[in-house]
Amino acid sequence: MADTPLPSSFDGDTGFYEESRLQKFRRRLFEEPLIPLGCFLTCWALLGATKSIRAGDHHTANRMFRRRIYAQGFTIVAMVAGSIYWDGDRKKRKEFEGAVQDRKNQEKRQAWLRELEARDEEEKEFRARVEKGRQVEAERKASALTETRSVIEDGEGCRDGTIVAAVRGLWQGRR
Template identity: 55%
Template structure:
């Protein structure tokens, strides 16, 4: 996918980038949502705790009548809580199913959009890589062409220098006893 010497340092695209729904909702947010959906359950729990607290106080003070009354209220509060749980469960069951279905469809749609965006990003990066590869090959070809031209120009310059050098001895002057030949022999032997 990547060519050595890649100019594009960006990390590959992720389908989970900047997706707040990818992370779970916190406990506090879930508690608030459930409190709004089913307010009778926390109310029943609070009444049960209040009845137990009052029963404890009346036990310490020795008031048996108030203790029995508070234990009865605790039972009523627990019954209210259980009824709220069962009733809320039945009431919200269809709504939860619809919400799950809707959330599933929405999630599927979002997933498809993210996948499409991710694929487009990958295609764009592949095109960038191809363009970079073409640019690299063009630069490499240009450098090779420049080296070839430089080599040819050096050859031509060398040939031009060789053609400028004139022969010291003309072919007609190469006689055994010619003055040029004897002069060359003396130069060669270092006598002069």
């Protein structure tokens, strides 16, 4: 049998996917740059409100809280608009990724089937060798038994012709 393990659908192969997380993040960042901008503006408004509250300037704090609401609204509008704009491309990308996944699954399945067929052939060869060895051993035992019977029946190699003398003669190697 081969020493290599059988392929599995649970391999955890990192090269199995087309793009890494970093590549996906960069692609999404360039596809929809307004969403990170809205997140940055929201954080900036919260930071400004925090500083204003600590400084005791309630007028500036309220203005920064309003800016945070506007920034969050901008972010949500950017997400919805980007989702609508990129919807067709995302569908095409999902179809493409599905086709790539199907192709890879088919290749993996074919490799698995080839491996199973190779192991089946090895098993058949092994069983044939074992069966041939058993037949050779059975033939050897049968010929030895036949030879023993002929010596015992003929009474060759012994002076008095008894079975005990024939076996003794076989044991001593006269025949």
